[in-house]
Amino acid sequence: MKKITLLYLVLSVIVLVAVACEALLPAAPADDALLDGPIAELTPEQNALFALGDAAFNRDIFTPATGLGPIFVASSCGSCHAGDGKGTPFTTLTRFGQHDDTGNRFMGQGGPQLQNRAIPGHTAELLPAGAVFSRFTPPANTGLGLLAALSDEQILANADPTDRDGDGISGVPNWIHAPHYFKPQWFHKEQNDRYVGRFGKKAAAIDLLHQTVNAYKQDMGITSEFDSEDPINYNVSGQAGDGVDDPEVTSAKVNAVVFYLRTLKVPLQRTPADPMVVAGKQLFISLDCGKCHTPDWKTGQSDVAALANRTFSPYTDLLLHDMGAGLDDGYTEGIAKTAEWKTPALWGLGLSQNSQGGRVFLLHDGRAHSVDEAIRLHGGEASRSVEKYANLAEAERGKLLRFLDTL
């Protein structure tokens, strides 16, 4: 082969590779197929803080040397919320010890959360005899900042504890004692030294800092300046921590994670104009599903401009509803009754399988393996809507399910 031929060959390969680069490099999935990523219009400074929180949330893997445990549920935030989506039975956690609004009587025995795993050389926690319990599948993290930006007044406006309108749907807030580090904002409302909870299956966390500090400690056994005691296994003597100096994460890191959660984008609805989807949404409203799964909200002021005055569609009222005996595990938090659950947001529902290993695990403990099954397992205040749903023609049910799949 002549030199010039070889040179042409090499140059041709280089040109071909350059041209083919775009095709040979994996493209980003469509924006509406992902749950992670920041909301639009963050400032460069906010983007940097988001990136810090993203790294702490998704890449900080705790080890015994960095404070994991000694008893724990998961070794990182991302273990429970893959791609910021819902969790699976693998990371479903167990809460125990409270059966009424008088508080948790098992706090001295490891309540309120079971740490069912332990670092090597330690013993995992066992459920104390006689303790009521419930299992919680990790929720998706998306859009939490907008929910956090709503005022208590907006949430309370939808409460109907005595069912004044007679539709069988009440809706009550969970009033929660604030932790010592809680700093009320202009939109928080105090009542008898308690505040409206809005995060968690029972709405037991007032804000995202409250939720995050609890998760660091209860899920991973990581202490912070906000809560500096490791979870302890009361089943064994000794009750030592993990031997790592506390706090195990800085408040700067906790705050970065809180900012990350606040500024994660909202899930984007896919094909909202599809006639079948439009018809499905109309059925959703006509079946009164939207009375708890409130479609639309608008935020007021916010210290993050990108969160202020935004209209969004989470499909939740952030209130507690009686879901009937079938979903009553006998365990509760705050002042919620055992059969009461906070209305979960439905946005991102159609992407559940992308974080749940190709399957879906719905309702508070993942017992429902399809949206249809989840609907049919609703009871209590949802009974009338479920009855209407069951009486729909199959094609109509298909439209409703199609709509839910686009969320």
Added chain:
Amino acid sequence: MMRTLYFLIGSTLIQVAVYAQPDAARPVSTSATAATVVTVTKPIPTDSTPMPKAFADLFYRDSTLRKGKQEKGALKINMDATYDRPFLTSTKAPVSIGGYLEANTQYMQTNGKTDGLSFQARRMTIFLASSINRRIKFLSEIEFEDGTKEINIEFAAMDIELTPLLNLRGGIIMNPIGSFNQNHDGPKWEFIDRPISSVTIIPSTWSNVGFGLYGKKYTANWVWAYEAYLTNGFDDQIIANGQNRTFLPATKANRDRFDESFNGVPLVTLKMAFKRRKWGEIGLSWMGGVYNKFQIDGLVLDQRRRVDVWALDFNTTLPTGTFINSEFVWASINVPATYTQQFGRMQQGGWIDIVHPLVKKTMFGWKKAVVNAALRVERVDYNVGTFAETGDPLRDDLWAIVPGLSFRPSPTTVIRGNYRYHWQTDLLGNPPARTAGFQFGFSTYF
């Protein structure tokens, strides 16, 4: 006083005259130190011309250098790779020296996101060897990875040959598990990235302090070899690390392993290999030991928890000159039952490299230069098993395919371009992260 050294650059043999003192009679001089080096080049000897013994192996060394022809001379196997390297040597100097350098650039993208173009100086390795006495040898391999981010003595051992079938080796040795750990020099490979299973299940380059035996029995057409060592071993970082998976290389962060055993139980490594001319080489290896600290001062802390790794390697050169090389590995780790399932109890992986010489001729003045087409297919499963909660398969695995082209102006230098595409699935089995990109670089012995 003058000493003559020989060095190979490309296909040119360089004769180096070293003067111990400045000498007015030398033909050219530079006097950086008390010793002065003069270089004289001459054409490479032909097969019929006797060449200095130090270089003979360069032309008859193992087939991983892709000569594209059948081996001549004594059969070489992976365990010979330690000494089967080009050294600058002198008949009178007590020490031979060599090494290799590899550097590259890459542009990778994962699901549409990229960190842009990077330039990497992956490693520079220096070999120092010495024949202390007849049948007593010393060799060391000091590696600088990613600039000076990691500096490791990967090998520093003394070998005493009693008979070909019985040699004693002691010092910092490379545990003979699989083939890559023994035969990992960059210039021998057409791929910029090392095989994933060889560096994440087998923690190549994996070396420890210890002692052992090795030996060979051979004829003109076959060779059988064994190795057996006791060394320091793993620690509990293999299941307590920032990778969020069982990760045997995490134990390399324990710098004390060259000073003392983590738990007092030696790691046993055994390997047997057989090679028959025209068939190829097959190796079977195992290493196993206890990785946790199960007692302190006689106080029991835990049960003894074992880690066992098995490997199978095979390579052959087809009559077409196509070289096939592969390694498969399985690891079993006794992880506490109450520890998270994120950390795998079983791991497995492997890779197959196919390298075919496309062109072999004089190119750009380099005689017998070779252009190779190469393809690697690799698979790693970091967590074999099923979820206790659902019975669904644990994932945390990846597939990769790496086509490439390489140009070898000489057997000891490779310029290579790779395209890499891999699919990595998380523990839960969610849609895989797709990573792809282009890599271009070189690796050369010096």
